[in-house]
Each structure stands twice: as C-alpha cells, then as structure tokens.
Amino acid sequence: xxxxxxxxxxxxxxxxxxxxxxxxxxxxxxxxxxxxxxxxxxxxxxxxxxxxxxxxxxxxxxxxxxxxxxxxxxxxxxxxxxxxxxxxxxxxxxxxxxxxxxxxxxxxxxxxxxxxxxxxxxxxxxxxxxxxxxxxxxxxxxxxxxxxxxxxxxxxxxxxxxxxxxxxxxxxxxxxxxxxxxxxxxxxxxxxxxxxxxxxxxxxxxxxxxxxxxxxxxxxxxxxxxxxxxxxxxxxxxxxxxxxxxxxxxxxxxxx
Amino acid sequence: xxxxxxxxxxxxxxxxxxxxxxxxxxxxxxxxxxxxxxxxxxxxxxxxxxxxxxxxxxxxxxxxxxxxxxxxxxxxxxxxxxxxxxxxxxxxxxxxxxxxxxxxxxxxxxxxxxxxxxxxxxxxxxxxxxxxxxxxxxxxxxxxxxxxxxxxxxxx
Numbered sequence: 001x002x003x004x005x006x007x008x009x010x011x012x013x014x015x016x017x018x019x020x021x022x023x024x025x026x027x028x029x030x031x032x033x034x035x036x037x038x039x040x041x042x043x044x045x046x047x048x049x050x051x052x053x054x055x056x057x058x059x060x061x062x063x064x065x066x067x068x069x070x071x072x073x074x075x076x077x078x079x080x081x082x083x084x085x086x087x088x089x090x091x092x093x094x095x096x097x098x099x100x101x102x103x104x105x106x107x108x109x110x111x112x113x114x115x116x117x118x119x120x121x122x123x124x125x126x127x128x129x130x131x132x133x134x135x136x137x138x139x140x141x142x143x144x145x146x147x148x149x150x151x152x153x154x155x156x157x158x159x160x161x162x163x164x165x166x167x168x169x170x171x172x173x174x175x176x177x178x179x180x181x182x183x184x185x186x187x188x189x190x191x192x193x194x195x196x197x198x199x200x201x202x203x204x205x206x207x208x209x210x211x212x213x214x215x216x217x218x219x220x221x222x223x224x225x226x227x228x229x230x231x232x233x234x235x236x237x238x239x240x241x242x243x244x245x246x247x248x249x250x251x252x253x254x255x256x
Numbered sequence: 257x258x259x260x261x262x263x264x265x266x267x268x269x270x271x272x273x274x275x276x277x278x279x280x281x282x283x284x285x286x287x288x289x290x291x292x293x294x295x296x297x298x299x300x301x302x303x304x305x306x307x308x309x310x311x312x313x314x315x316x317x318x319x320x321x322x323x324x325x326x327x328x329x330x331x332x333x334x335x336x337x338x339x340x341x342x343x344x345x346x347x348x349x350x351x352x353x354x355x356x357x358x359x360x361x362x363x364x365x366x367x368x369x370x371x372x373x374x375x376x377x378x379x380x381x382x383x384x385x386x387x388x389x390x391x392x393x394x395x396x397x398x399x400x401x402x403x404x405x406x407x408x409x410x411x412x
Contacts, residue, residue: 028260037266041273049280057291064288071285091278099273130266135259139266 009213016111016209018125019133030133037130040102045095070098077242082249084155089248092147093241096140101237103130104201108226108233111208131201131236137194144244145190152251193243200236204229381409 019030051067060068074097078090106129114128130136153161165182166175208229211221385405 023261026260028258028262029265030260030262033262034265034269038269041269045273045276045281049276052281052284052288055284055288057288057295060288060292068285068289071282072289075286088274088278091282092274094282095270095274095277099270133262135262136266138259139263140270142263143267143270 012213013206013209015125016115017127017132017206019127020123020125030127030135032126032128033130033133033136036106036128037099037103037136040106040130041099044098044102048098070094074241078245081242081245082252084249084252086151086248086252088147088151089245092144092248093245096144096244097237097241100131100140100197100240101233103136104233104236106130107201107204107208107229110222111205111212129201129205131197132205134194134198137198138190140197140240141190141194144193144247145186148189148247148251151248155252189247193240193247197236197240200232204232377409377412380412381405384408 020032021028022031023029048067051064055064055068071094074093075090078093082089109128111128115124115126118126127133152164156164166172166178168178169181170178207225208222211218211225214221385401388401
C-alpha cells in the first residue's frame with residue numbers, strides 16, 4: 001500500500017514495522033526513532049522552558065496553568081513516594097511522563113499517514129511511534145538504572161551500598177546468595193521497565209496495523225481502538241514514571 | 257528486536273531533556289508557584305487582619321458614641337439645674353427690689369403724714385389763739401399766752 005512490494009498482508013505488516021536505518025551491524029541508527037523522539041522532545045521541553053521563563057507568580061495564563069497543573073501533579077507523585085531531597089527526581093519524572101506520553105500519542109496518527117507522505121519523497125520505511133522501538137525504551141530504562149546505582153552510592157556511600165549488596169536480605173554469611181539475588185533484582189528492573197512500555201506500544205501499533213488491513217471495516221474499529229488506546233498511552237507513561245520514582249526511592253532508602 | 261547504536265542516541269536525547277527540565281523548566285515554575293502561594297497567604301492574612309481591625313473600629317465607635325451620649329445628657333442636666341437656679345435668683349432679686357420700693361414708699365408716706373401733721377398743729381394753735389382773742393376781746397399778755405400755748409402745742 002505504501003510501496004509496491006507490500007501487497008500481501010504480512011508484507012504490509014513487516015513494512016510498517018521496519019525502521020528507517022543508516023549504518024551497519026551494531027552501528028546502525030534508527031533515524032525515524034531518533035528524529036521523531038528528538039523533535040517531539042525539543043518541541044515539548046523547549047516550549048515548556050519558554051513558558052517557565054515567562055512564568056508569572058501573579059495570575060497565570062491558560063498555558064502556564066496547564067503546565068503547572070501537570071508538573072505539580074507529577075511533583076505530588078514524587079513527594080508521596082520519594083522521601084529524600086533530590087533536585088533530579090522531579091525533573092526526571094516530568095521528562096519521562098511528558099516525553100513518553102507524547103511519543104506514545106504518535107500512535108494515534110493513522111498508520112498510513114506518515115509512510116504515505118514520506119513515501120512521496122523517497123523514504124520507504126518509517127516507524128512513527130518511537131516507543132515501539134526497544135532501543136528507546138532500553139535507553140530510558142538503562143539511564144534510570146544508572147541513576148539508581150549512582151543515587152544509591154551517593155546516599156549510602158560506597159560502604160553502605162556494598163553492605164546492602166552483600167548482606168541483604170540474608171546477612172553476611174550468605175553473601176554470594178545475596179549478591180545473586182541483588183543481581184537478579186537489579187536486572188529485572190530495567191528490563192521489566194523497558195519491555196512493559198515497548199510491549200504495550202508495539203502491540204497497540206500492531207492492532208492498528210491489523211485494523212488497517214480490513215479495508216472499509218477499519219472505520220468502525222479504528223475509532224474505538226484509538227479511544228481505548230488513549231488510556232493505554234497515558235497509563236504507560238504514568239507507569240513508567242511511577243516505577244522510576246519507586247526505584248529511585250528504593251535506591252536512596254536503606255534496606256531496599 | 258534489534259538493539260543497536262540507536263540506544264546511545266536515545267540515551268543522549270533522554271539526558272538532554274532531563275537537563276532542560278531540571279535547569280529551565282522546573283525551577284522557574286516551582287519558584288512562580290511558591291511565590292504565588294506566599295502572595296495568596298499574605299493576601300488572606302491581610303484580609304483577616306482587616307476584618308479584625310474593622311471589628312475593633314466598630315467597637316471603638318460604639319464606645320465613643322455611648323460616651324458622647326452620656327456626656328450630652330450630663331450637660332443637659334447641668335444646664336437645666338443652672339436654669340432653675342437663675343430663675344430662683346431672679347425671683348429673689350425681684351422680691352428684694354419690690355420690698356425696697358415698698359419700704360421707700362412707706363417712708364415717704366410717713367414723712368408726708370408728719371409734715372401734714374406739723375402744718376396742722378401750727379394752724380390749730382393759730383386758730384386757738386384767734387378763737388381765744390375773740391372770746392376774751394381783751395388785751396392779753398400775748399407773750400405769757402404764747403408761752404402757755406407753746407407748752408400746750410408740745411402736748412398735742
């Protein structure tokens with residue numbers, strides 16, 4: 001439909017799920033993921049920075065009020081869960097929620113729109129939803145993981161951190177077992193964080209593509225799925241943010 | 257699912273956006289919100305204070321009104337008393353004056369009566385002498401009679 005080769009159903013699906021790539025082997029870059037996520041992020045965060053720079057403590061305008069409501073909502077979540085004082089946690093949660101929400105929202109653009117438009121200028125593969133790319137979700141979850149480790153060492157000190165790694169939960173005598181448990185626990189965190197988001201968005205996109213295959217019947221189906229998907233979009237962004245806050249609070253409190 | 261170098265690009269994007277939020281989005285907004293909260297709290301406190309002051313002023317004005325009323329009734333009472341006193345004094349003065357006038361009139365009357373009596377006494381003596389002259393038709397010792405008559409006059 002977007003190009004001549006994709007006439008079968010599976011061809012159509014594969015076509016829609018192929019990234020726009022440059023490079024070879026590991027040094028491949030998914031240009032669509034990088035560009036879409038980057039442009040969305042730049043618009044959102046530079047726009048918010050602009051609003052914040054002009055923010056007044058008097059009567060706020062409509063846009064400022066909206067941004068304030070969203071940010072204070074996120075800040076409240078952080079305050080409820082994360083009891084330390086860190087200048088990083090709230091901005092990180094804000095970034096995750098807004099960025100993931102907007103990238104997920106790309107899912108609501110009909111699946112053939114962008115490939116069709118870009119196909120006319122010679123771009124034949126384009127995956128419009130960056131969160132269906134595991135590279136993005138892993139990049140985020142690994143950044144969160146690294147922040148967790150750094151925060152843990154910073155709050156508890158190297159000694160405290162190592163003590164927690166080797167002596168919790170079974171005491172110093174079972175240090176190897178404790179280490180094993182800790183490694184499993186810590187590996188599970190970023191993987192579950194990234195695969196949850198990736199899986200939800202990938203499946204949602206897949207359903208949109210399957211609906212798009214139904215010809216005229218896609219019309220009564222695409223709308224309910226899109227409406228339902230709005231819920232998933234928001235929920236996944238919220239879950240990613242919430243789990244990040246929880247992980248960071250666990251990392252900065254003793255007896256994780 | 258192919259993991260590749262896109263990972264690094266995405267991590268950089270993520271870091272950049274966190275940095276923007278941490279540096280340029282959250283602190284100014286937080287400050288604006290905190291300032292607004294302070295402003296609202298101040299406004300509420302000022303309103304409360306104003307209300308309290310209004311209450312006090314109302315109480316004060318009621319007090320001074322009551323005081324003024326008491327004072328004015330006092331003044332009226334004093335004035336009435338004074339008026340009574342003045343009337344009383346005037347009455348007294350009038351009575352004194354009237355007594356004086358009456359007394360002087362009586363004195364004058366007494367004087368005039370005395371005067372008239374003296375006049376009459378002289379005339380009666382003359383008349384008596386004239387009468388005696390006519391009765392006696394004789395020379396009489398006018399001098400001796402005059403002495404006798406004077407003594408008689410004194411007896412009148």
